Amino acid sequence: MAVAGFPLSRRTQLAMKYTVLLTLAAVSAARAGNPELAPVPTREPAQPWVKPTLDIRARFEYGDVDIPGTDTASAFTLRERVGLVTKDFHGFSALIEGEFLQAVGDDYDSAPTPFAAQTTDPNPAKPTTQIFDPETNELNQGYLQYQGFDTTVRAGRQRIILNNAAFVGNVGWRQNEQTYDALSISNQSIDDLTLYYAYANRANRIFGSDATGALRSFAGDIHLFNATYTGFGDLSLTGYAYLMDFDETAANAGYISNNTYGVIATSPAGPVTLYGEVAFQTDTDSSPVMKPDEAWYAHVNAAYKAGSHTFTLGYEYLDADFVTPLATVHAFNGFADAFIGPRIGLVRNPGLADIYLTHATPLPFWGLNFNQTVHLFGDNNSDFDYGWEYDVVLAKKFNENFLAIAKFAYYDADGPTAGPIANLAPFDTTRFSMELNYKF
Template sequence: MRMMKLSLLSLAVAGATLSHAALAEEDPSNLITQGKPILDARYRFENVDQNNALRDANAQTLRTRVGFQSGKWYGLSSLVEVDNVSRLGDAAYNDTRNGQKEYAMVVDPDGTEINQLLLRYDHRYGNAVLGRQRINLDNQRFIGGVAWRQNEQTYDGALAQFKPLEGLTLTYAYLDNINTIFGPDNGRFDNRTNPANIEGHSHLINAQYLLMPELTVTAYSYLLGLDNIAVAATAPLGTLSSKTSGLRLTGAVAGISYALEYAQQNDYADNPVDLDSEYRLAELGYTFKGVQLKAGYEVLGGDNSSGNRAFQTPLATKHVFQGWADQFLTTPADGIEDAYLGFTAPLAGGTLQAWYHDFETERTSDSYGDEIDLSYAHPIPGVKGLVGLVKYASYNSDDVARTVDTDKVWLQLQYTY
């Protein structure tokens, strides 16, 4: 009996201690004391040399990002983040807003904007986010943040992730505005292909299940109601509204990785044009002693109807795909087939990348041309968080293509606190 009383007393004391610790752990002051500042500065020089009447572009810009990520209180947290993009030196480039149309394009307009402003709730079974936020789904082929450009693409809306079973993640997002890389402001030099904000009502549905280390299955349906943007400057508004549904299989075994994907795209919302096109991807990779080799074949289908009804990816992080020279940000009406191979490898404390692309039309198998991409990134000694980057892209156009020979060079320094 005495032992039982002692045990009950011990449990009571332990419970009181745990309750006190839990209360202390969930103190509202944690939102501030456990938070952390955000500071990021990225200087970039970009040169664009095209074989046409446009003058070579030389852009120097500085992107400064400041903000604060709060700590958590009963799963609740918040984040605020502000970006400023400033031109350094002469405006010898067309940023789509400055009216310098005699120069090649570098899409980094000046301006200051709230990049993210959100409330977040985390639970053992998932999370929910409300406000302006970064959304990157899967490999960002359809939904991404375009982080390469100085003004990142972010989304206004609500996102919820539910994880009812181990390995299963269900994601749903509702969007009513997209803050594009062309912002923060419109002006007299923009057109209907590059608004600062894309308005409309969109729904993102994504279900991912890790069946085993060798196989992850992702099914998705992205219903994009994009009211004030068009596939071309002379096309009707709403022609990029679409429903894209597909299936993606990925996995890796013994150093060999793969990705297989198929999607179907149809018109949605108030799109005045009938859409019916396909997306296909087959990719194989191999990793050995830190060197990652990869080869793939990606197809965005065309259409023989009037106008451009090819498979489009208006909210993708497009710079990652189809070459760094960004010649196919809008899929041509004849579609595109991209056969590519390349590698990523450690080198002298940094990272080297090299890629080759061969582009053909999907409908007629004519050649658009080919491209070589090279980059090298290296931390700057003596300054924690500072990384330098040298990057080069060379696109060689075929005579039958409606593109032009393009060379791009980037020099970049980025500091992240």
């Protein structure tokens, strides 16, 4: 090899070859891109040992029960639930939560008439329609929890909702919810089977910390057994036994005490979802002599989905003297709450039958969800002459934290008598509410 006519030595030639090879290797590496670097390990941000919880609801509610001498009612209330929940430590955690309710507008009675001294603005000479949201400051929940080995154990004041809350619920519609002083155990060790048991000695009712007697709580021995199995394909089966002996509560002379045994089955069938429930109720040692030894309950419905529309046709039946004292009764038999007293058992229940048709769909504007229901009410002989009701609900979910709801209900009574018996709810009732919910 020569450069400009001068011969090069062999050593110089080798050096030039190595230089060319190194340059080509560098260019190839550059074209191949930078090699991936091993990820730098990052530490997850430490979870706080204690986190706050907040649940706020502002509601305006209007009520008009057409009882002679009773005025319409309007309530503007603010409810705050403020709590602290601890981080899980070897399966253990704890929660404490207070509930605070203020009545900004208090032109209403917030407790049943015999307890007028406990209403928000008592005026026995000029009673107003009842809206059961009294001012209160109280402990809503406070419990210690353990989770492990497919089991959750919770001890203390707690929220309990079983199935559709027809028998055991938290009465979540009212501002001051119902909670339980209880020990509860839930287990899912067996595939497709959920077992639940709770023992409670007190159900803390919705009438606030200043209430007394049966308004403040239903006390006694409360055993709640519930088992759900989902291992039969789309079929879900639930069995339950709710044993409620309120021997420490003078509520309607023990009429609310009961032992209830029931089964629930749900299954889809094409575009239709079927629901069926039947329950059998007996009295207890604290039940009054006049209460019969047994009573029956049945609830069936079929929900048909057509595009964005869902139609549900249902029938619910309560035999005479069948009671559900711990239920979320607002979810059943109409939002006018015309039949809550007999269903809870604070007055005698001579029987109730309810045929209903519900239509639900999202509306094509503003992200609103629309729900409407028509009810026909009758006695336990299915003579449908208690009256009828029409309910409408509009709901708008802004995000995971904000929810707005507007609700209207009108119950048209057939008068003070219904065939051969007195009408359970003889007065026309109108209720309307608007609320905004925020939680995190």
